[in-house]
Structures are given as structure tokens and as C-alpha cells.
Amino acid sequence: MKILITGASKGMGKGVAMALAGFSQVHEIILLCRSEESGWVTMKELQGFSKNAKISMVQCDLSKLADVKKVIGEIENQHHHLDGLFINAGIGYAKTRIETQDCMDSHFQVNYLSQFLFTLNLLSLLENSKKGGRVIFNVTEFGKIRWDDMQMTRKWSYEKAIHQAMAAKRMFMVQLHHFYSRNKHGNVSFIGFRVHKTVWTDQINIIPSGMKIMARLAKLFGAFISIETCGKVMAPLFLENREESLQRSGKLITWKKNRFEEMKQKYFTFSQPDLDRLWAGSLALCRDEKTLEVTNRLLPLKKQNSSKCNEKTP
Ligand SMILES: NC(=O)c1ccc[n+]([C@@H]2O[C@H](COP(=O)([O-])OP(=O)(O)OC[C@H]3O[C@@H](n4cnc5c(N)ncnc54)[C@H](OP(=O)(O)O)[C@@H]3O)[C@@H](O)[C@H]2O)c1
Numbered sequence: 001m002k003i004l005i006t007g008a009s010k011g012m013g014k015g016v017a018m019a020l021a022g023f024s025q026v027h028e029i030i031l032l033c034r035s036e037e038s039g040w041v042t043m044k045e046l047q048g049f050s051k052n053a054k055i056s057m058v059q060c061d062l063s064k065l066a067d068v069k070k071v072i073g074e075i076e077n078q079h080h081h082l083d084g085l086f087i088n089a090g091i092g093y094a095k096t097r098i099e100t101q102d103c104m105d106s107h108f109q110v111n112y113l114s115q116f117l118f119t120l121n122l123l124s125l126l127e128n129s130k131k132g133g134r135v136i137f138n139v140t141e142f143g144k145i146r147w148d149d150m151q152m153t154r155k156w157s158y159e160k161a162i163h164q165a166m167a168a169k170r171m172f173m174v175q176l177h178h179f180y181s182r183n184k185h186g187n188v189s190f191i192g193f194r195v196h197k198t199v200w201t202d203q204i205n206i207i208p209s210g211m212k213i214m215a216r217l218a219k220l221f222g223a224f225i226s227i228e229t230c231g232k233v234m235a236p237l238f239l240e241n242r243e244e245s246l247q248r249s250g251k252l253i254t255w256k257k258n259r260f261e262e263m264k265q266k267y268f269t270f271s272q273p274d275l276d277r278l279w280a281g282s283l284a285l286c287r288d289e290k291t292l293e294v295t296n297r298l299l300p301l302k303k304q305n306s307s308k309c310n311e312k313t314p
Helices: 011-021 036-049 065-078 106-127 158-183 209-220 227-239 242-248 272-286 289-298 302-308
Strands: 002-006 028-033 054-059 084-087 133-138 188-194 252-256 259-262
Touching: 002 011, 002 106, 011 028, 011 036, 011 227, 028 036, 036 054, 054 065, 065 106, 084 106, 106 133, 106 158, 106 188, 106 272, 106 289, 133 158, 133 227, 158 188, 158 272, 188 227, 188 242, 272 289
Parallel strands: 002 028, 002 084, 028 054, 084 133, 133 188, 188 252
Antiparallel strands: 252 259
């Protein structure tokens, strides 16, 4: 299988890459990394214990739409299919709101919008998968969309920004599932995974000292898991067969009592107008003809979305 992981240089993305590298049925793992240097280090490390997998790397800063468009072109040129995509990269703690060069809130753009653009453009590669393409979204059950201020220029906090991006990712996942289950022949599944315990990652090095002390105490009481454990739990989602994967499509799942368990419906039930509104707003922000064409291929709502692209940025 050929699997691409966003945010693979460290944390959960690296944990999943490490676990996948140990399976003989995984033939290629593509690491999408912001920094070429740290991506290179992770790639070399993974090559050291990979069973069968070719490990490659693409560099892309998800806070820049131009970078995302460039890397999509590179991937399309080099690959005919993809069996799995892990939508994982994200910014966690931040002291202040950072506006990107595309004039968006950085959490919104990195954690959600760039990966909306990225996923849409890779759908045709996932459709080409003989194993049944699958997109696993790293999400939580929290968050809401701040329709009146999606870029959070007024009331920003890093928690609100993270949670809004989580809600947006869940909505994107559900909408994709709707399109594929209603309009297409279901060769791609879209699954939200909520990790069952907090994963101990480099975030510990950037959070304020009070939070650090609390985290270290909580760690003593078993509140955290390592990236390796997280990777071992998640890896089967990328490896299971098409039918199993399609059965999970459109669902938010977690890990409980040594098996995957579906979470309550309320966490991923959204009204169709809200799903359409977010989709149209996201397309408008991408400002990309090619992505519009992808959407037109998917959507009965295409006319509505195309016209919204000329509207003012939300
Ligand atoms: N840790 C948890 O318990 C937990 C639980 C639920 C959900 N999550 C979510 O899961 C995701 C990963 O979390 P984590 O704990 O593994 O975080 P992490 O250790 O900080 O890893 C984040 C990854 O995203 C990459 N990234 C950040 N900004 C990027 C950008 N502009 N362009 C490309 N890549 C970028 C990072 O690359 P660099 O190496 O260049 O920084 C890194 O590889 C986040 O969205 C987080 O909110 C985490």
C-alpha cells in the first residue's frame, strides 16, 4: 500500500509512519513535512527500520496556499494512485494569533483549509487505488464554526482556533462521505479518528510552564500515550480491506477496550446547509480553478459553489 501522511516529521504523524513501516504490505510511505531538514531526518530514521517500504518525502508549508498547490502538482506528476492519506498536520499551542501570508488565521489554514485543498486534489489518486482509497482525519469531537469571524480576528484563543479547525475537518469528512456514498461508486472512504488518550508529543516543549507541570503530573498517572502506541493503534485503519474501510466511512471513531468504537452521532451530525456553507466558503478561500473543477466533478451543488468563489473572502 502507498500511504501519504501530512505532518510526518514528528508527533502522531511520525508515530503512524513508524508503525506502518513495520508492515510488509506497506510499499511506500510519503512524508509531507514543513521543513526539508527535519523531514529528511525523519525519513532517514524510518528507512532504518522499514520492512519493505520505500520512504520518500515532500516538502510543503501548509501555511502557504502556493506551497500546497505546488506540492499537489509534484505528487500528481510522480504518482498514479494512493491507497491511504492521513490528514494529520496541525499547529497546537500558540501564544498569539498569527496571520498567514494568505491573510488567514494560521490554525484555520494549516489545520484545515490547506488540507481541504490538498485532499480534494488527491481524490483522483485515491480513486485509482486497487485496495480502496481511504482518508483518515485526525480529529476530536470539539469545536464549532465561528461563521461571523472564521479567521478569528476578534476573539482569538489557541483552543478556540484548534477546535474550530477540528469542527471544520469533521464537516469536510462528512461532506466527502456524502458525495461518495450518494454519487460515486464508493472506492474511497473517509474516517475521523479521535485518539483515546492525549499523545505525548513535542507540544510539551512549547506550552507554558504551568501547563507543563500539570502535564508531567498527569503523565505519572497514565494520562498520555507515546507516539509509538498511537501509531500501533491507528495503523490498522490504513491496512484493512476496502469493505471494512467503507463500513467506517463518514464515522467518527475512537479506540476503546482494544477495538475501534464509533463515537456518538451528535459529534458528527451537521445540517446540510452548514456543510454546504463551509464547503463554499472554503472553496472561495482556496481561489483555485483546478479545485473548483474537482468539486464540480463531485457535486450536484457545483453551480452554487462556483458562483460563491467570486464573493468576498469569509
Ligand atoms: N497530541 C494529541 O494528543 C492530539 C490529540 C488529538 C488531536 N491532535 C491533533 O493532531 C495533530 C498532530 O498533533 P501532534 O500532537 O502530533 O502535534 P506535533 O507533534 O506538534 O506535530 C505536528 C505536525 O504538524 C506539522 N506542521 C505544523 N505546522 C505545519 C505547516 N505549516 N506545514 C506543514 N506541516 C506542519 C509539524 O511539522 P514541524 O515538525 O515542521 O513542526 C508536525 O509534523 C494536530 O492537529 C493536533 O491538534 C493531537
